[in-house]
Amino acid sequence: MQRLAMDLRMLSRELSLYLEHQVRVGFFGSGLGLSLILGFSVAYACYYLSSIAKKPQLVTGGESFSRFLQDHCPVVTETYYPTVWCWESRGQTLLRPFITSKPPVQYRNELIKTADGGQISLDWFDNDNSTCYMDASTRPTILLLPGLTGTSKESYILHMIHLSEELGYRCVVFNNRGVAGENLLTPRTYCCANTEDLETVIHHVHSLYPSAPFLAAGVSMGGCNFSVGWNTFACSEHRHMFVKQVDMDHVMKAKSIREFDKRFTSVMFGYRTIDDYYTDASPNRRLKSVGIPVLCLNSVDDVFSPSHAIPIETAKQNPNVALVLTSYGGHIGFLEGIWPRQSTYMDRVFKQFVQAMVEHGHELS
Known part of the structure; x- marks a missing residue:
């Protein structure tokens, strides 16, 4: 808890300094707007330190x-x-x-x-x-x-x-x-x-x-x-090298990575099916x-x-x-x-x- 309190104070101070440089109090007409922002910042800091910042x-x-x-x-x-x-x-x-x-x-x-x-x-x-x-x-x-x-x-x-x-x-x-x-x-x-x-x-x-x-x-x-x-291979510009091996027009119509792998990558490396390629990969x-x-x-x-x-x-x-x-x-x-x-x-x-x-x-x- 002591470490959490120290982290909270440090993060609140960073947020306050950031807001001090980025937000002009005059824009809100009074200090109320800045107070609300600072209050929200503290609440966000509590959430961040309790739910976001964690040890791996x-x-x-x-x-x-x-x-x-x-x-x-x-x-x-x-x-x-x-x-x-x-x-x-x-x-x-x-x-x-x-x-x-x-x-x-x-x-x-x-x-x-x-x-x-x-x-x-x-x-x-x-x-x-x-x-x-x-x-x-x-x-x-x-x-x-x-x-x-x-x-x-x-x-x-x-x-x-x-x-x-x-x-x-x-x-x-x-x-x-x-x-x-x-x-x-x-x-x-x-x-x-x-x-x-x-x-x-x-x-x-x-x-x-x-x-x-x-x-x-x-x-x-x-x-x-x-x-x-x-993730695997994405199409490069060397289309002319593959025209004898695969139907490049069919390949270029692929709408997903899986379709591309099925039509191009798995064919180029000799896999019987796309599932065989994904299993091996x-x-x-x-x-x-x-x-x-x-x-x-x-x-x-x-x-x-x-x-x-x-x-x-x-x-x-x-x-x-x-x-x-x-x-x-x-x-x-x-x-x-x-x-x-x-x-x-x-x-x-x-x-x-x-x-x-x-x-x-x-x-x-």
């Missing part, structure tokens, strides 16, 4: 992983305070790309070949100015996997790179085929279930820096850590076999990945898996603060976890 649920399959996170990644056990004027899931999901900043990042592009004759675009941030890891051969490498139709230019990717730069790490962004401006050399893009391109990228990056710590962070359809969900089917420490952050109000689909019971059976579940945050939202431009809760989880794994990961061995 931490689900782990092993006591050692739980202790590791509490010791080295404390943000996953701290109260998450969503932005007071934008905590609802759809608002968080829609506003994040427009509110958060886009830190400038200079990439080095690399195109690598695949076994089927295609190519993959990798955008590197080498961080050669790192003072913590001046030896490039041992500089920690973070592989970043964007979400559906996402590239290295997404704001959440840029923020992850900025945070990695502060830690002295190197980053490489895996752009799925056909989404980053490179030529599509084969009639194949990507889907939720196929990992061949990802395996190619992992082997390539590891071969370049075999002595460097190697971690990965995926968002949404990237599927490793943040807002893991069911479900990450929870592979959760039991995860053999390295994995932390996944999801909001239970995610508009794309419903709470009933989160594999809580499966996670409890694997000591290498930890789920952090917030009550609010939407899909890749996790906005916090009065004006959440520079950082989100997801950013803080990312920074603390990758740093914990680089500096203390040996404790989990």
Whole structure:
């Protein structure tokens, strides 16, 4: 109760200061209007602190992983305070790309070949100015996997790179085929279930820096850590590559993601039915076999990945898996603060976890 009272006083003070700068008493003709607004603000603050601001649920399959996170990644056990004027899931999901900043990042592009004759675009941030890891051969490498139709230019990717730069790490962004401006050399893009391109990228990056710590962070359809969900491939501009394989006129008339998957994605990757594709694309089917420490952050109000689909019971059976579940945050939202431009809760989880794994990961061995 004492902590709740302190939070209430702090939030009431923030709201009062905000209103003092935004609301002119003269507009109401008297102090009555401002008093009503302040009264409403206090009532809203009570509701916010009692029903909105909550500690996330931490689900782990092993006591050692739980202790590791509490010791080295404390943000996953701290109260998450969503932005007071934008905590609802759809608002968080829609506003994040427009509110958060886009830190400038200079990439080095690399195109690598695949076994089927295609190519993959990798955008590197080498961080050669790192003072913590001046030896490039041992500089920690973070592989970043964007979400559906996402590239290295997404704001959440840029923020992850900025945070990695502060830690002295190197980053490489895996752009799925056909989404980053490179030529599509084969009639194949990507889907939720196929990992061949990802395996190619992992082997390539590891071969370049075999002595460097190697971690990965995926968002949404990237599927490793943040807002893991069911979304899959969306149509790109490379229509001419697929005319011999599928009826593109029929595909373009699809009115839902499921129709598109049925007419295009499942056909392109050889699935007999759309249900076969969706079954194979479900990450929870592979959760039991995860053999390295994995932390996944999801909001239970995610508009794309419903709470009933989160594999809580499966996670409890694997000591290498930890789920952090917030009550609010939407899909890749996790906005916090009065004006959440520079950082989100997801950013803080990312920074603390990758740093914990680089500096203390040996404790989990």
